[in-house]
Amino acid sequence: MKTKLYTVSIYTENNVGLLNRISAIFQRRKINVESINTSISEIEGVSRWSVVVAISEEQIRKIIGQIEKQVEVIKAYYHTDEETIYQESCLLKVKSDLLFEDLQIQNIIKESAARIITVNRNFFVLEKSGRKSEIELLYRELKPFGIMQFVHSGRIAVTKDELKISNLLKAVTA
């Protein structure tokens, strides 16, 4: 079974319990979710989910069917990395003295295009958005200096193709 990384984009109602319902679809098939993000979307009152999973195309097709079957799901799509523009972001908390004393750290920050969000006497916080590999590279480079805290967000993605979701919504509300 050839697996591939797929980004699942789901438009849903914003209702309590839906997270449970969607995650149960993956859990039941013992599929580990790489990342999950839900937020508002371009349509008022409609949530947009980005779920990343590494499975086969046959599996993802069936899963889309199961997701769309849920009453509160408006539409679900799946895309490969090539079909989407996607980003992830991370926050790194590092000891402040390193920033001022170690030139190498300053270079790493510069080259990675990470953003310094806050600096105080004890620590500074870096924010970096980009591909997972870029974030992982930054993490690896800073690790030897000692990272106090690291957090990495789920992927968010938009598709290169148009998703005719607004039309769809108009059609169902008409």
Added chain:
Amino acid sequence: METQTLSKKSEEVFTETISGSEAIVRCLLEEGVDILYGYPGGAIMPVYDEMYKYQNTLHHVLTRHEQGAIHAAQGYARISGRVGVCIATSGPGATNLITGIADAQIDSTPLVCITGQVGSHLLGSDAFQETDIIGISTPVTKWNHQITKASEIPEVLAKAFFIANTGRPGPVLIDITKDAQFETFDFNYDKCTKVRSYKPVPDTDYETIEKAALLINQAKKPFLVWGQGVLLGEAETQLKEVVEKAGIPSAWTILGASAIPTDHPLNVGMVGMHGNYAPNKLTNECDVLIAVGMRFDDRVTGNLETYAKQAKIIHFEIDPAEIDKNVKTDVAVLGDAKKSLEKLLPLLEVKGYPEWVQQFKQLYAEEYEQVICRDLHPEKEGITMGEVLKEINTQTKGNAAIVSDVGQHQMIACRYANFNVTKSNITSGGLGTMGFALPAAIGAKMAAMDRDVIAIIGDGGYQMTIQELGTVFQQKLPVKIVVLNNEFLGMVRQWQQLFFDKRYASTEMTNPDFVTIAKGYHIAAKRVTERSELADSVKEMMEYQGAYFLEVCVKKEGNVFPMIPTGASVSDIRLK
């Protein structure tokens, strides 16, 4: 009522100020509910109090366990096509519904389940009888929702009924906190006709119907398998017309039984693990397989790698998620079975396939000689389950509804019961829930008081919900209960014999005196041990006015054949 005030909100809309619990009862009445099944408890008491006031219009049936309540609601829904309703309290009351909800989900049965919940201020506090029933029921409901404010009740219940009984039906659970039941609000009810994120029936592409017609018209050995979708979509007439016009030999899944009468010349029997020999074997010889409202369950297909590989597959289906789920289709016709078959009919050529149909007849003759004859007309000692069904057929002439439990007797009942009337085979198909039949028969009987309803149950499953004899007695329901007692968990024992070298691990039952138990509930009862008494006893049961319990002591180690062993191909079906 004194507490109600009628106020005029706008020109058109009259509202009344009533409590949440009264609103629940009023919503049920608005949806045409006349019977519901349940069990009271702390968190649902306000609703029970209202039901007391409305007892002349809304008949609440007190079962002996919540599982009994939900299976009764399922039986009611399955025979009538209407939404079954059950009600329970929070905590254990709610969790006791879960098996029935899972059963209804996998068998697409429309249900609305109402559960009480602790007060909203106690949610998440591990309060007495608090359980996260929304979380627990999520994977086994079509939809569920928790109500914490009385004002939500009309809209949410209207939505619940709409979702439960449209598209591919299923169970919906509505959890209502106790404070929402007490709270008063301005009541106004509007039926739900759409939910924006929910499309019950997918659009049908007419081209797919044309493609299907072309394949069918060109076929040399077409074969049709229908499932419960035909019954749920009330497409029995349309299916019969298609089958007759195109002359296609047609078989049914266990839940599709009774859509076309048993004795129809093109009805070639049941597919699946213990189905008939011909339709299973010839699945792998047909050139076009037309699946209507069925989902290619593993008990139907056997090994998918060797299932109908030679055939073009046409799939008529309402649920898009079923397309290509198990079997890859060549033509998928999405939509409502009734409408799709109606459109298909004029495109079909009038045909017949005498040689192809003859193949079915030949294999039937083989099955008859090796299996059916021995089941129905045994010469050896020991009553067979099959001959009990034969006697029931003689008495009912195929007009009764048969409610079976799960196991050997279920397979025998589905194989041998004659059906002239649609929606007459009520059984737990997908989930295989032992204990289903007795309470389901209660619900079925109440939905069809003019019909004979016969529960056929094994001695194992019977004891899982035997307490519902109390409901039969209290409701004075003339259901007929037949227990086929082989003193074994027969189907498991059969597998132990065939696949586990006869190691009968925990399958032998030491049973109580079932007749005495039935009599304890004041139900007329009889035990049959001899073949010579069987016919008269079945006749006596059917002629008896009122509930009747008949225990038939059958052969202890009888096996159900034909059989497709797990993982084998449909064409490797065994006659012995």
